[in-house]
Amino acid sequence: MHGTRILDEADRLMTVCNSCRYCEGLCAVFPAMEMRRAFSDGDLNYLANLCHACGACYVDCQFSPPHEFNVNVPKTLAIARAESYAAYAWPRALSGTFARNGLVISIVAALSVAAFILGFVALNDRGVLFGVHAGAGAFYKLMPHNAMAVLFSAAFLYAILALVMSVRAFWRDIGDPIGGRADGGSLLQAIRDAGELRYLHGGGVGCYNEDDRPTDRRKLCHHLTFYGFLLCFAATSVATLYHYLLGREAPYPWWDLPVVLGTLGGIGLIAGPIGLFVAKMRRAPELLDEARYGMDVGFIAMLFLTGATGMALLILRETAAMGPLLALHLGVVFALFVTMPYGKFVHGIYRFAALVRYAQERRTEGT
Amino acid sequence: MGSKYDVLVIGGGNAALCAAIAARRGGASVLVLEGAPKFYRGGNTRHTRNMRCAHDAATEILTGPYTEEEFWKDLLVVTGGQTDEELARHMIRESKDILNWIVEQGVRWQPSLGGTLSLGRTNSFFLGGGRAMLNALYLTAERLGVEVAYDAEVIDLVIEDGMFLAARVKRPINGDTEIRATSLVAAAGGFEANIEWLKEHWGEAADNFLIRGTPYNRGSILKMLLGKGVQEVGDPTQCHAVAIDARAPKFDGGIITRHDSVVFGIVVNKHAQRFYDEGEDIWPKRYAIWGRLVAAQPDQIAYIIFDSTVVTSFMPTLFPPIAGQTIAELAGKLTLDPAALEKTISGFNAAVRPGTFDHTILDDCRTEGITPPKTHWARRIETPPYLAYPVRPGITFTYLGTRVNKEARMLMKGGRPSANMFAAGEIMAGNVLGKGYAAGIGMTIGSVFGRIAGREAAKHARN
Ligand SMILES: Cc1cc2nc3c(=O)[nH]c(=O)nc-3n(C[C@H](O)[C@H](O)[C@H](O)COP(=O)(O)OP(=O)(O)OC[C@H]3O[C@@H](n4cnc5c(N)ncnc54)[C@H](O)[C@@H]3O)c2cc1C
Ligand code: SF4
Ligand code: SF4
Numbered sequence: 124m125h126g127t128r129i130l131d132e133a134d135r136l137m138t139v140c141n142s143c144r145y146c147e148g149l150c151a152v153f154p155a156m157e158m159r160r161a162f163s164d165g166d167l168n169y170l171a172n173l174c175h176a177c178g179a180c181y182v183d184c185q186f187s188p189p190h191e192f193n194v195n196v197p198k199t200l201a202i203a204r205a206e207s208y209a210a211y212a213w214p215r216a217l218s219g220t221f222a223r224n225g226l227v228i229s230i231v232a233a234l235s236v237a238a239f240i241l242g243f244v245a246l247n248d249r250g251v252l253f254g255v256h257a258g259a260g261a262f263y264k265l266m267p268h269n270a271m272a273v274l275f276s277a278a279f280l281y282a283i284l285a286l287v288m289s290v291r292a293f294w295r296d297i298g299d300p301i302g303g304r305a306d307g308g309s310l311l312q313a314i315r316d317a318g319e320l321r322y323l324h325g326g327g328v329g330c331y332n333e334d335d336r337p338t339d340r341r342k343l344c345h346h347l348t349f350y351g352f353l354l355c356f357a358a359t360s361v362a363t364l365y366h367y368l369l370g371r372e373a374p375y376p377w378w379d380l381p382v383v384l385g386t387l388g389g390i391g392l393i394a395g396p397i398g399l400f401v402a403k404m405r406r407a408p409e410l411l412d413e414a415r416y417g418m419d420v421g422f423i424a425m426l427f428l429t430g431a432t433g434m435a436l437l438i439l440r441e442t443a444a445m446g447p448l449l450a451l452h453l454g455v456v457f458a459l460f461v462t463m464p465y466g467k468f469v470h471g472i473y474r475f476a477a478l479v480r481y482a483q484e485r486r487t488e489g490t
Numbered sequence: 491m492g493s494k495y496d497v498l499v500i501g502g503g504n505a506a507l508c509a510a511i512a513a514r515r516g517g518a519s520v521l522v523l524e525g526a527p528k529f530y531r532g533g534n535t536r537h538t539r540n541m542r543c544a545h546d547a548a549t550e551i552l553t554g555p556y557t558e559e560e561f562w563k564d565l566l567v568v569t570g571g572q573t574d575e576e577l578a579r580h581m582i583r584e585s586k587d588i589l590n591w592i593v594e595q596g597v598r599w600q601p602s603l604g605g606t607l608s609l610g611r612t613n614s615f616f617l618g619g620g621r622a623m624l625n626a627l628y629l630t631a632e633r634l635g636v637e638v639a640y641d642a643e644v645i646d647l648v649i650e651d652g653m654f655l656a657a658r659v660k661r662p663i664n665g666d667t668e669i670r671a672t673s674l675v676a677a678a679g680g681f682e683a684n685i686e687w688l689k690e691h692w693g694e695a696a697d698n699f700l701i702r703g704t705p706y707n708r709g710s711i712l713k714m715l716l717g718k719g720v721q722e723v724g725d726p727t728q729c730h731a732v733a734i735d736a737r738a739p740k741f742d743g744g745i746i747t748r749h750d751s752v753v754f755g756i757v758v759n760k761h762a763q764r765f766y767d768e769g770e771d772i773w774p775k776r777y778a779i780w781g782r783l784v785a786a787q788p789d790q791i792a793y794i795i796f797d798s799t800v801v802t803s804f805m806p807t808l809f810p811p812i813a814g815q816t817i818a819e820l821a822g823k824l825t826l827d828p829a830a831l832e833k834t835i836s837g838f839n840a841a842v843r844p845g846t847f848d849h850t851i852l853d854d855c856r857t858e859g860i861t862p863p864k865t866h867w868a869r870r871i872e873t874p875p876y877l878a879y880p881v882r883p884g885i886t887f888t889y890l891g892t893r894v895n896k897e898a899r900m901l902m903k904g905g906r907p908s909a910n911m912f913a914a915g916e917i918m919a920g921n922v923l924g925k926g927y928a929a930g931i932g933m934t935i936g937s938v939f940g941r942i943a944g945r946e947a948a949k950h951a952r953n
Contacts, residue, residue, distance in 0.1 A: 141742075145616075147600075179618060182625060183618035183621050185621045190742065191739060311696075312528070327598060335625055336629065
């Protein structure tokens with residue numbers, strides 16, 4: 124017996140799969156499973172987070188429903204995965220946030236946006252919010268750079284702290300207690316695997332979404348989103364360096380590095396999430412964890428809004444819309460940061476940790 | 491969908507799809523009638539994992555050469571010579587090319603695996619298993635314009651003087667219940683799911699058989715063909731049968747109900763008596779005899795008995811072993827006579843001679859002075875908990891079939907080739923497999939004769 128019903132079901136399926144093993148060439152889950160004969164809660168959470176939800180093992184399984192063995196690995200692991208996020212959340216008191224994630228995100232986002240608008244108004248007079256500002260330092264007419272930096276660093280550092288604490292709990296549960304640290308080779312391997320989404324390829328043909336015809340669409344959209352996010356992050360980092368090292372103030376001209384990175388990233392963060400949303404809408408219901416629909420869509424929406432408000436700001440920054448758009452953008456980004464440890468964002472972190480563990484296991488097995 | 495096709499294919503498994511694709515590539519219009527609903531399409535092919543093909547050199551999926559001659563020798567051994575040499579050699583020759591042809595149809599192979607099966611040299615493994623392989627074949631067929639109807643059981647064939655005219659389906663296709671075609675490919679599998687038919691040859695014992703594969707292979711097409719003048723081949727009591735877990739479902743339990751622990755323990759019947767040398771030969775060579783052995787025991791039940799020292803030596807199992815701290819407790823749970831089981835085990839233990847255990851070779855761990863002996867891997871059963879799996883005969887597939895020639899064309903009684911009827915797969919496997927079995931050969935028969943049947947059927951239709 125396991126901690127939850129879904130882990131009981133995951134255990135049942137892994138027992139079926141371990142005596143079958145037909146799927147062992149499809150992804151990392153099955154070889155990792157084969158290294159075990161019995162499955163602890165931690166093992167199951169590990170396997171659940173190794174799964175990339177490509178759907179191949181459902182479409183390829185001779186025992187998927189309506190067969191009486193009722194084997195549905197992608198869905199079971201998706202639910203187990205989502206439940207594991209809450210189980211490892213830090214602080215524990217906030218683990219319930221995952222369950223109400225969609226609602227929480229909307230409230231936090233709305234409040235953050237409102238706070239920025241109010242803050243701008245309070246810092247300045249109304250005219251400034253709707254005024255036209257141009258040239259270097261235009262943004263800081265609305266909010267001093269230092270205030271911005273403090274706010275965002277605080278949100279960001281909190282997110283990092285919460286994530287690190289959660290991943291530690293996860294790692295302890297799935298890793299071996301003694302040699303629990305990862306070696307460089309395994310880390311590199313995991314970075315490569317995560318970077319190319321190696322296991323979202325259904326064993327080579329693409330992933331399954333609305334029917335039994337595999338495509339690479341979800342993978343592409345995920346790449347756009349992920350690399351879009353990284354580019355935006357890089358843009359912000361470069362801008363910060365510009366500010367402190369070179370004393371150059373935003374906004375920067377369109378050809379300057381932070382803007383180029385931000386523009387490319389913004390396009391990714393708009394196109395990627397739209398594609399992921401469409402894929403989710405069309406995904407075959409038997410592969411979908413409906414209960415987590417809100418959380419997934421909420422996260423996709425936040426990423427999309429980050430990209431969209433950022434791009435709108437870039438295009439309209441020399442008009443009277445700049446003030447409200449800046450407030451909106453900063454509000455969205457702020458909300459994204461503080462909700463990160465309690466929503467779908469964590470899937471990437473846990474999956475990465477699981478990939479590191481997998482690389483490590485393979486090395487010790489010598490395969 | 492018109493109701494007259496160049497080629498009509500009955501069945502929906504590997505043999506049927508290979509035939510349909512080959513016929514379509516040969517320029518024919520093709521309709522596939524699959525009796526099962528979409529999920530169950532592809533009968534027993536869904537449960538397969540690998541295919542045996544000759545090849546002259548190692549590849550990334552196969553560890554070494556497997557020559558035509560070696561394949562032929564292996565076939566000769568398992569069938570004890572009960573095979574049509576000309577057809578068999580023809581199949582083996584064609585199997586070389588099939589390895590690549592299958593890939594051209596979108597099927598993917600798995601790089602050779604470490605696993606528990608020592609087949610990496612002779613057999614190629616489907617990436618994702620048989621259903622993945624079928625899915626690929628269906629996608630290709632669909633893309634080429636082959637029409638497929640599910641839930642389309644054929645209930646009658648109109649055949650005149652060895653010439654196929656039409657098939658009747660249970661569910662109307664395009665408003666018609668009668669489908670006409672210029673040529674026919676019968677690829678509807680064997681009759682293993684037809685317990686009544688099995689009983690004709692096995693008697694009441696067949697009630698205790700478990701059917702490892704699809705419930706849809708009832709042999710109806712085979713029966714119709716044999717009833718309409720097609721020459722039969724093979725022995726109806728010959729089939730591929732293994733010992734599978736007695737707790738498995740009646741049908742479709744597939745691969746995961748098998749046990750490979752026999753060589754690590756002993757096997758007793760319901761009287762707690764051993765009845766065969768469990769250590770006769772390396773397991774993959776011998777696993778296919780245990781279905782028959784158990785079928786010959788009272789009530790068609792037997793128990794594999796071993797102890798806690800070997801539980802990790804074989805593949806993990808779907809059903810957990812039944813455990814007891816003492817032999818008597820275990821016997822109680824198995825409803826065996828405790829005294830009899832204790833006697834069998836102590837007698838066995840006393841007969842075990844010291845040796846060096848190695849289950850990958852025919853080692854020197856054996857018994858002395860008991861009947862039957864255990865000639866290899868014999869070790870005392872003495873470390874509790876004592877464990878057991880109950881097993882029954884699990885029927886994989888049957889060998890009675892339609893006789894064909896090298897063109898996969900059916901032969902009528904008297905030897906005359908049919909004008910337009912071809913057969914492929916399990917429905918004609920008996921031509922090659924008179925008895926016995928070599929892993930992966932079911933897929934070889936289906937792919938090789940499927941491709942030939944499709945090609946020849948298209949050629950006939952377009953003439
Ligand atoms: C558990 C298991 C594991 C196996 N593993 C392997 C393996 O690894 N390698 C290997 O080579 N072989 C394996 N085999 C054997 C292999 O499955 C068969 O040899 C092979 O499937 C035969 O292919 P086929 O196309 O002739 O028949 P099938 O794949 O059984 O297809 C027959 C089709 O005919 C349809 N049908 C039947 N009657 C009618 C009707 N009246 N009208 C319309 N349609 C009808 C059925 O629905 C079915 O789709 C395995 C078998 C089992 C049960
Ligand atoms: S998902 Fe199905 S086919 Fe794949 S390993 Fe599990 S039981 Fe076997
Ligand atoms: S990654 Fe794909 S193949 Fe692997 S377990 Fe998840 S859904 Fe199945």
